Amino acid sequence: MSAQPHGLIATFDTAAEIYHAAEQVRDAGYRHWDCITPCPVHGLDGAMGVRRSIVPRFSLAGGITGFCAGMTMIWWTGAVDYQLTVGGKPLFSPMFAFPISYELTILFTAFATIFGIFATNFLPMHYHPVLKYDHIVRGLDDKFFVVVEARDPKFDTKATRALLEKIGGKHITELEA
Amino acid sequence: MSSAAEHDAAVPAILSEVNPAVLPRAALVGNNRSFSWITDKICGIIEEKTPRWWWICFGVACFVASFTVAGLIYLVGTGVGVWGHHNPINWAWDIVNFVFWIGIGHAGTLISAILCLLRQKWRTSINRAAEAMTIFAVVCAAIFPVFHVGRIWYAIMPGWLFPFPNQNVIWQNFRSPLEWDVFAVSTYGTVSVLFWYVGLxxxxxxxxxxxxxxxxxxxxxxxxxxxxxxxxxxxxxxxxEMGYMILAGISTPLVLSVHTIVSFDFAVSLIPGWHTTIFPPYFVAGAIFSGFGMVLTLMLPLRAVYKLEDLITQYHIDCMCKITLATGTMVGYAYAMEFFIAWYGANPNEGFAFINRAFGHYWWAYWIMITCNVVTPQFFWFKSVRNNTTLVWVLSIFVNVGMWFERFVIIVTSLARDFLPSSWGYYSPSIVEIFTFFGTFGVFSVLFLLFIRFLPVMPMAEIKAVTPQADPHHH
Incomplete structure (x- = not known):
């Protein structure tokens, strides 16, 4: 007796097919399922019922941190820690501190955004049952897959397989966990 | 009466009968290639046996790069005196080459970020290589400011460029545009690498x-x-996708700010010919112009060698030529406007600086610059020129040459003839400088050849996303 499988995977040939299939899996009430596509498919988020990404929150936090870090650094080094008048200019002014703070805003935003992409996607994850599927190489090449996970409360091997068949999935295969 | 009904009444009856013509959009992938063709084509470049031409080019590139290594070893072993600068021309080829290379990098970010925000889908097939070009150009650019201090360990030691406490417990002068440049260029390099990596x-x-x-x-x-x-x-x-769009969104102000800050190195000083407000936009336009010149120089041979005509179509070349034309003409406008302001501003030193640029000791550099940067791109008005790949490639070389001379003209002529005739001078490069600069083309080529051998030269997923097959409503 094999262990609990990861789920079922079905193959689709075109973007239109996966789009309509996704709508039906969503409407059937599944929650733990996914589409594997070689490129982002326009509108598939809506068809899957995926909510808007929260990556921008990371970016905003990074940007604010970067700007404040720049201003604080220039103020503290020049006006607090070692006061040195150069060219009769003020010890601190947001004017001359602006270019560096601006660059640091961008730098921190970039790092925070990339951290956000990885964190929201739970990457790096070098082992995943989907990657063990024999035909996964086609999933990044030219095929589209729907994966319904066994941990979904609505998952039932027979009923789910029937649904995937009904929506046009081919080569429906059980994935090892 | 409701406003909607009023609106309806205002619409002429003829509109309901008009059937607007649908203009066909240029296909971004030629011959309607399939997803798997795209994957096989691009992965095939990496998977095939290393071609002989690659080894030959790599060997030549390493040889050329050795000139930079030799020049730098001699510089560090002896001192900055081996370069040709002297009073009053204390900035010369080092900063000319720095600005030249950093400018080239700008097209990569323009293609990957600004064209992404503007939803210019043709960017997809050239953005990977252009971003690689950006990173390698920043590497070449960084050589010059790092080594111009002579004792290189001071530049990389904490406390000289980056704000770490040094042995004198003095902090950097954050009022200086040169310090702004440290942050601008290092942010630019870092964000370019991150953006490139996320795309990969x-x-x-x-x-x-x-x-x-x-x-x-x-x-x-x-x-x-x-x-x-x-x-x-x-x-x-x-x-x-959300993260990628944000990276594009922040890279756009970044690319504009980097060359703006580079131009501040000059514009914030008081030297005639430098102290002008036109510098930031003028430098940014010039940077994009030179960058597109370099993109064409690199992509056209790559397209020919790997038979990528279905991915880099004539439409792509047309678009790149038109951007080169537009930015080249902006640069030409800036040259004219500098002269106008020098006259209109009625400052005798400023006026003299510009007359001297065109007709003084360095007249030849000025006219090379005008010919290459203003005249050359005008050929791109003609479709027959844009369709002739060889001619486009040759013209792109002229753009590269012209933009190097632009920086030379700005930097050297202004310093050679500043306010007091007693402090005038003439500058010629030393052999060490020539070696160092010549070698950077080798450094750049070595990196670029390694890139095309080991990494996908085009973003497969992004190209697939702009094909008709990726549209779920396409039948």
């Missing part, structure tokens, strides 16, 4: 799976390591 992740995953399927476990391991376990999940794509 889905493509590295394809290579991982293909090498694994082909039984090449070692290569699959290394591509897989950097692919971070990417599996093409749409839930991932959703976050990825």
């Amino acid at each position: 992740i889905p493509d590295l995953a394809i290579l991982r799976d293909r090498f694994y399927a082909a039984g090449k476990k070692t290569r699959a391991f290394f591509y897989g390591l950097f692919a971070m376990g990417w599996r093409g999940s749409n839930r991932h794509w959703s976050n990825y």
Whole structure:
């Protein structure tokens, strides 16, 4: 007796097919399922019922941190820690501190955004049952897959397989966990 | 009466009968190629046996790069005196070359970021190579400011460029545009690498799976390591696309700010010919112009060697030529406007600086600049020129040459003839400077050749996304 499988995977040939299939899996009430596509498919988020990404929150936090870090650094080094008048200019002014703070805003935003992409996607994850599927190489090449996970409360091997068949999935295969 | 009804009444009856013509959009992938053709074509470049021409080019590039290495070793071993600068021309080829290379980098970010925000889908097939070009150009640019201090260990030691406490417990002068430049260029380099890497992740995953399927476990391991376990999940794509768009959004003000800050190095000083407000936009336009020149110089041979005509179509070349034309003409306008303001501003030193640029000791550099930067791109008005790939490539070389001379003209002529005739001078480069600069083309080529050998030269996922097959409503 094999262990609990990861789920079922079905193959689709075109973007239109996966789009309509996704709508039906969503409407059937599944929650733990996914589409594997070689490129982002326009509108598939809506068809899957995926909510808007929260990556921008990371970016905003990074940007604010970067700007404040720049201003604080220039103020503290020049006006607090070692006061040195150069060219009769003020010890601190947001004017001359602006270019560096601006660059640091961008730098921190970039790092925070990339951290956000990885964190929201739970990457790096070098082992995943989907990657063990024999035909996964086609999933990044030219095929589209729907994966319904066994941990979904609505998952039932027979009923789910029937649904995937009904929506046009081919080569429906059980994935090892 | 409701406003909607009023609105309806205002619409002429003829409009309902008008059937607007649908203009066909240029196909971004020629011959309606399939997804798997795109994957095989681009992965094939990496998977095939290393071609002989690659080894020959690599050998030549390494040889050329050795000139930079020799020049730098001699410089560090002896001192900055081996370069040709002297009073009053204390900035010369070092900063000319720095600005030249950093400017080239700008096209990569323009293509990947600004054209992404403007939804110019033709960017997809050239953005990967252009971003690689950006990073390698920043590497070449960084050589000059780092080594111009002579004692290189001071430049990289904490406390000289970056704000760490040094032995005198003095901090950097944050009022100086040169310090702004440290932050601008290092941010630019870092963000360019990050943006490039994020774009590479889905493509590295394809290579991982293909090498694994082909039984090449070692290569699959290394591509897989950097692919971070990417599996093409749409839930991932959703976050990825959002993050990618934000990176494009922040790279846009970044690319504009970097060359603005580079131009501040000059504009914030008081030297006639430098102290002008036109510098930031003028430098940014020039940077994009030179960058597109370099993109054409690199992409046209790449397209010919790997037969990528279906991915870099004539439409792509047309677009690049038109941007080169537009930015080249902006640069020409800036040259004219500098003269106008020098006259209109009625400052005798300023007026003299510009007359001297065109007719003084360095007249030849000025007219090379005008010919290459203002006259050359005008050929791109003609479709017959844009369709002639060889001619486009030759013209792109002129653009590169012209933009180097632009920086030379700005920097050297202004310093050679400043306010007091007693402090005038003439500058010629030393052989060490010539070696160092010549070699950077080798450094750049070595990096670029390694890139085309080991990484996908085009973003496969992004190209697929702009084909008709990726549209779920396409039948």
